[in-house]
Each structure stands twice: as C-alpha cells, then as structure tokens.
Amino acid sequence: WLEPHFVSRHSGPPARDRLFVFLAGSYALPTVYQDIVRTAADEGFPAVGLRYPNSWSVNLDLCGFSTDRDCHEKARLEILDGVDASGLIEVTPVNSLSNRLVRLLEYLDGLEPEAGWSSYVRNGRPVWERMIIAGHSQGGGHAAFIASRHEVGRVVMFAGGADLFFGRGFAPWLGSHVTPSDRYWGFVHLQDTAQAFLGAWQILGLGEFGAPVSVDAAVLPYGGSHQLLTGLAPAVPGEYHAAVVADAFTPRDALGRPVYLPVWRYLMSWSRPRMDFDGDGDVDDQDMARMLTCARGAGVPVEPDCRPCDLDGDTDVDQADFGVLQRCLAPGGTWIDSDCLD
Numbered sequence: 001w002l003e004p005h006f007v008s009r010h011s012g013p014p015a016r017d018r019l020f021v022f023l024a025g026s027y028a029l030p031t032v033y034q035d036i037v038r039t040a041a042d043e044g045f046p047a048v049g050l051r052y053p054n055s056w057s058v059n060l061d062l063c064g065f066s067t068d069r070d071c072h073e074k075a076r077l078e079i080l081d082g083v084d085a086s087g088l089i090e091v092t093p094v095n096s097l098s099n100r101l102v103r104l105l106e107y108l109d110g111l112e113p114e115a116g117w118s119s120y121v122r123n124g125r126p127v128w129e130r131m132i133i134a135g136h137s138q139g140g141g142h143a144a145f146i147a148s149r150h151e152v153g154r155v156v157m158f159a160g161g162a163d164l165f166f167g168r169g170f171a172p173w174l175g176s177h178v179t180p181s182d183r184y185w186g187f188v189h190l191q192d193t194a195q196a197f198l199g200a201w202q203i204l205g206l207g208e209f210g211a212p213v214s215v216d217a218a219v220l221p222y223g224g225s226h227q228l229l230t231g232l233a234p235a236v237p238g239e240y241h242a243a244v245v246a247d248a249f250t251p252r253d254a255l256g257r258p259v260y261l262p263v264w265r266y267l268m269s270w271s272r273p274r275m276d277f278d279g280d281g282d283v284d285d286q287d288m289a290r291m292l293t294c295a296r297g298a299g300v301p302v303e304p305d306c307r308p309c310d311l312d313g314d315t316d317v318d319q320a321d322f323g324v325l326q327r328c329l330a331p332g333g334t335w336i337d338s339d340c341l342d
Contacts, residue, residue: 001095005104006030006049008041009115015044018153019120019131020268021101022049023139025160025242026057033136035247036158039264045132046115048104052097053079053089058138062088064166072163072171076145097142101126128152132268135160136245140186144204147179155179156267157186158245162193162200174203181205185267187228187260190214192240194229201227210279215263220334224272224281228263275325277308283325284332291317291325 020040024030030037030049040047056062063071074086082096093099102121109117120127128150133143140160147155163171184204188197198212210225216232232251234243242249250258258264275283277290294306298318302310309317311324 001051001053001055003029003051004031005051006034006037007047007104007108008034008038009046010041010044014046014116016269017130018045019105020045020047021131021133022047023052023097023133023135023142024049024054025135025137025139025246026054026060028054028136028246032246032248035250035258036134036245036264039258039261040132040268043265043269045268046117048101048108050097050101050104052100052142053091053095054138056089058141059162059164059166062086063171064164066165069165069172072141073145073173076142076163076173079142080146080149098126132156134158134268137241144177144184144200145173147184148173148177151179152183154268155184157184157197157201159188159192159197159241161186161204162196164196164200170200170203174200177204181208182226185226185228187215187230187244187263187267189234189240189243190229190231192243198227215260220262220266221270221281222266224270224276224279228267230260230263232259273328274308275311275328280332282332282334283328283330284334286332288325288329291322295322 022033022037024033030051033049037047037049058072058075062075075089077083077085078089078091080097082091082093102124105117105121120130129152131152132154133146133152134156135143136158137160140157141163143155143157144161146152163174181204184206186201186206188194206226210223212227212229213222213225214229216230222228234240234249235251236249239249250260253259273283275287277287291309294309294317296317298316300316302315302317306317309321311321
C-alpha cells in the first residue's frame with residue numbers, strides 16, 4: 001500500500017471548511033478517481049484521495065459467505081483503526097486508514113501550513129465531524145462504517161454500503177450509526193445490483209428523504225432525494241459498477257467532461273433550504289403559498305403547524321420572514337440549497 005495518495009485544492013484558504021476524503025474501491029488506487037477529487041476542490045473543499053489497505057473485497061473475499069454475523073464489522077474496524085479485530089486480514093495501527101489520513105494531513109500541513117490541513121486533526125485523530133467521507137464500492141462501505149462509529153459531516157456512497165451475507169441478509173452494523181441519516185447520500189447504476197445497495201440504504205435511513213431518483217431525466221436538485229440512480233451506458237461496455245465515479249468508466253460529454261459532474265456536486269454539497277416547506281427540493285411559488293397561509297403579522301404568536309415558516313425565529317410569521325424566503329425564491333425545479341442565504 002505504498003502507492004501515492006491524490007490531493008487537490010485551489011490556492012489560498014479553502015472556500016469551505018470541510019475536508020473531502022475519497023476512498024477507493026477494492027484493489028484500486030487513488031489515481032483511478034482523480035475527477036471526483038478535482039471536482040471537490042473546484043467546489044471549494046480541500047480534497048484527498050487516500051491510499052489505504054484495500055487488497056480484498058469485504059463481501060466477496062472475506063465475509064459474504066461467513067457464518068460470523070459480525071464479520072464485516074470486524075474487518076472494517078481493523079482496516080479503519082488497525083485493531084486486531086478480524087482473523088481474516090492483518091492491518092497494523094500504522095497502516096490503518098485513520099493513521100494514514102492523519103499522517104497525510106500532517107505532511108500536507110508541513111508543506112502548506114497556510115492551507116489549514118492541521119485543523120482536521122485533533123490529538124492525533126481525524127476530526128471526522130469536519131469531513132465529507134466519500135468512497136466507491138468498498139470505499140463507500142468504509143465511508144458508511146466510519147459514520148456508524150463517528151459523527152461525520154457527510155457520507156457519499158458510490159455503489160457502496162451493501163455489506164451483506166449472500167442470500168442471508170445485511171450485516172447488522174448497518175442498523176446503528178451515530179451520524180444522522182440526513183447526512184448519507186448514495187449513487188448507483190441500475191445494472192449494478194442496484195437493489196442490494198438500495199436495500200442497505202433503506203437500513204441507513206436514506207429513504208426518509210424521498211424515493212430513489214434517476215438522474216438521467218430529472219433536473220437538479222432531484223427532488224432532494226438522497227438516493228440517485230443512472231442507466232447511462234458506461235464509457236467501457238459492461239463496467240456498470242465503476243461507471244458512477246471511476247475516471248476511465250464514467251461517460252463523458254462532447255467536451256470530454258464527466259456527465260455526472262452535476263450529480264457529484266449535488267452529492268457532496270447540496271442541503272435542503274429551510275424554506276422548502278413542501279420538501280420537493282426547490283423554493284418556489286408553492287412554498288410562498290404555504291407562508292401566505294401562515295402569515296399573521298408581527299407580534300402574533302405562530303401556530304404550531306406553521307413554525308417552519310418562522311424563518312427568523314422571533315415566534316411570528318411576518319414581513320421579515322417573507323424577506324428571508326425571497327432571497328432563495330426561484331422557479332420550480334431550480335437548483336437551490338441552503339447557501340442561498342449566504
């Protein structure tokens with residue numbers, strides 16, 4: 001596991017205060033996923049593709065046929081922290097994912113102390129709550145597993161998270177996590193055993209934020225769904241599993257750009273605006289109508305059902321709340337996120 005990491009950031013202080021960490025799939029190197037890391041940097045995140053121990057498939061090689069119900073959890077814990085949890089692999093604390101991430105950030109801080117790399121390390125441990133942990137396949141599973149044990153800023157699973165026993169259900173660890181479900185996001189190809197991934201995502205709680213949405217016909221912001229699908233042909237025929245994020249397999253437009261750029265940006269940065277009262281992912285005339293039904297004027301206590309419309313928190317719904325909503329108001333279906341208030 002001595003191959004290089006992949007790092008991308010724009011010059012000057014980061015525009016966003018979260019670190020984007022990408023974890024490769026089984027056997028793959030960080031350089032296989034340069035486009036997604038560069039996209040994160042373009043979005044203002046300092047971004048790293050981490051080299052970590054991944055010389056096996058957690059499902060196919062280690063646990064899919066195991067009778068140990070905790071097999072996946074033990075393997076992922078050893079990869080994450082280097083504890084002697086699994087008899088199937090050997091990962092030392094020095095080689096663990098967590099230690100490699102800390103050492104990379106310390107190294108980068110030595111090169112660029114002005115970039116703030118050290119702010120993502122505290123007492124020799126990653127500051128998970130200030131990180132977006134994303135990954136493909138096994139890496140997506142690690143992202144979800146990290147979020148099960150530590151509160152992270154966001155989880156993005158590209159064809160990942162489906163730890164299962166073949167024909168015998170999902171790994172128990174999926175049912176408990178300290179990171180809230182609204183921070184989990186997933187993207188998978190319809191021809192890549194999508195039902196397995198969708199099943200795992202339901203356990204993680206992604207279904208609470210809308211049904212799965214195909215990005216092929218929908219427009220941003222995809223109804224605010226946390227579960228995205230595609231059926232587009234991969235750049236290499238048959239490579240559905242890698243097509244959603246790996247450079248060589250992602251379909252491209254006439255200019256050579258990944259067609260999933262808008263999807264990637266959505267997955268790593270979109271958050272629902274508070275004034276999206278009907279939960280359809282935009283702030284439009286329907287949300288304005290909802291506020292009109294709740295408006296009673298300054299000083300009149302807001303009714304319980306209308307509390308979401310009290311956007312300035314002063315216990316009424318009045319002209320000031322309309323002013324907040326209007327800063328984000330746009331035609332239906334327009335990409336809007338919580339940054340509209342900045």
